[in-house]
Amino acid sequence: MSETKQKTIFVCSDAVGETAEAVAKATARQFATEQVKIRRYGNIKHEDEIKAIIHEALQAGAFIAYTLVQPELRETMREESIRSGVRSVDVMGPMMQAFIDTFNDSPKYKPGLLHEMDENYYRKIEAIEFAVKYDDGKDSRGLLQAQVVLVGVSRTSKTPLSIYLAHKGIKTANYPLTIEVRPPQELFSAANRLIVGLTMHPERLLRIRTERLKALGLPSQANYASMERIDKELRFAAEIMERLNCPIIDVSEKAIEETAGLIMELLTP
Secondary structure: OOOOOOOEEEEEEOOOOHHHHHHHHHHHOOOOOOOOEEEEEOOOOOHHHHHHHHHHHHHHOOEEEEEOOOHHHHHHHHHHHHHHOOOEEEOOHHHHHHHHHHHOOOOOOOOOHHHOOOHHHHHHHHHHHHHHHOHHHOOOOHHHHOOEEEEEOOOOOHHHHHHHHHHOOOOEEEEEOOOOOOOOHHHOOOOOOEEEEEEOOHHHHHHHHHHHHHHOOOOOOOHHHOHHHHHHHHHHHHHHHHHHOOOEEEOOOOOHHHHHHHHHHHHOO
């Protein structure tokens, strides 16, 4: 029986190529197939580079997803792909054309604007540093300075969610709710911030904590991963969230991106 040929997508950009790669990965996840290999080619400057990449894609039986903002490079990719019989997908071009046609505006044709070191970039860096500094209740002063405060029991995705929101430029602190520790007064103090409670189905939390203990080489029978302990913690957390009168999100079946999207909607006036 012959082996199945490796499915490969070439990602090309005159900048980093992160946008096209994200679209390619999102597309690949929609198919019931083995892992798709993605080969990224960034900072493309010359037409000869495009021709060489198309030749490689032809040999690999791949298709190309590209985000080329320079018109001459986009045209070379389109023409050479057709000539070589390699399918190529212009990820950004149709969106740019729609913008031009709808708003009668002209693009800058400048690669890499997504990562330009402007005010938004520095705000994101500041938010990431803030999230690290005030992670897991390290310093309760952060609860008063944050734009978003996440509260919940252990393993409800507080830290990864804080970092994800930080990458969106949102200063986020998080505080773990545990039965043995009284939450700090800063959590209940009036401040211009959004507090969000994170909760999870007990069975789901039990599985996650059990796997966590295994990863640490600890016995899975520890109290931390017992249903009795989890039920007590969730009841305690629910009481605190009720006192805070904050919105509560059940993260049991939600990806980090989905939960972050809900929080950002709450931030929108």
